[in-house]
Amino acid sequence: MAAISATGEAAQRAAITAEDCCDRGNENFFLLRTAEALADYTEAIRLKPDYANAYHNRGLAKLKLGRTAEAIADYTEAIRLKPDFVEAYNNRGFAKEKLGRTAEAIADYTEAIRLKPDHAEAYYNRGGAKYNLERTAEAIADYTEAIRLKPDYANAYYNRGVAKRKLGRYEEAIADYTEVIRLKPDHAEAYCYRGKAKYELGRFEEAIADYTEALRLKPDCIPASSGKLFAEKALAKSAAERPSVAASAVGAGAISAHGTGSGGGAPAVSIPSEKRQKH
Numbered sequence: 001m002a003a004i005s006a007t008g009e010a011a012q013r014a015a016i017t018a019e020d021c022c023d024r025g026n027e028n029f030f031l032l033r034t035a036e037a038l039a040d041y042t043e044a045i046r047l048k049p050d051y052a053n054a055y056h057n058r059g060l061a062k063l064k065l066g067r068t069a070e071a072i073a074d075y076t077e078a079i080r081l082k083p084d085f086v087e088a089y090n091n092r093g094f095a096k097e098k099l100g101r102t103a104e105a106i107a108d109y110t111e112a113i114r115l116k117p118d119h120a121e122a123y124y125n126r127g128g129a130k131y132n133l134e135r136t137a138e139a140i141a142d143y144t145e146a147i148r149l150k151p152d153y154a155n156a157y158y159n160r161g162v163a164k165r166k167l168g169r170y171e172e173a174i175a176d177y178t179e180v181i182r183l184k185p186d187h188a189e190a191y192c193y194r195g196k197a198k199y200e201l202g203r204f205e206e207a208i209a210d211y212t213e214a215l216r217l218k219p220d221c222i223p224a225s226s227g228k229l230f231a232e233k234a235l236a237k238s239a240a241e242r243p244s245v246a247a248s249a250v251g252a253g254a255i256s257a258h259g260t261g262s263g264g265g266a267p268a269v270s271i272p273s274e275k276r277q278k279h
Helices: 002-015 018-030 034-047 052-064 068-081 086-098 102-115 120-132 136-149 154-166 170-183 188-200 204-217 222-241 248-257
Strands: none
Touching (some): 052 086, 086 120, 120 154, 170 188
């Protein structure tokens, strides 16, 4: 009986295909059993050395485990086996960006876009890479294209808002943060940095309201707590320096010269900058 059982087990192992191993790896990956998924993809590659999808998926598992350089090697092998593998280019670009190889990342995202011109995520990722290289206007263009392709892309709106605020385009940034909030009402960072953009425009009361909502959603949001404090101080100062009705005709020019009138804008403060969202 033992011999029969051993023979049966051998036959069962022989019946398992590379595709079976890859499917099992995918199941493990989505169940967050990443180490098991990695082993499954490796077995799929052993059974089928030219299995591009298994190399790609193993790259995903390695990236999740922090083995970024190894992930890049797997994506590269997937591309060698399947030169038009769009997702392998996009994901290799993301991995390269994590290692600071930003120019190479942009090249990979660009190739993904060439192969699939409607790839919203590749535009989004390329926009982030360009932003990191201070190519802010180009980043905005890529985020805009990502939004055109995927109109409910909340992260693209958020990051475009980040880029526009960096260029001093505060009203446009506010519009983007507002759209993020419409799509994701619990997006604390969008409230926080919409508040900061409003602060920069001297709209202190509105800024305080946004910072307050950000803190309700995320009580440990330090930029919101510090931003609210600055906005409250600025509002108090503005109210204290506002001329009385009787004195306004005489003193308005001097007040305007000091920048404390309604058009004077906000005093300079240091509030932590927001980070762009990762896809």
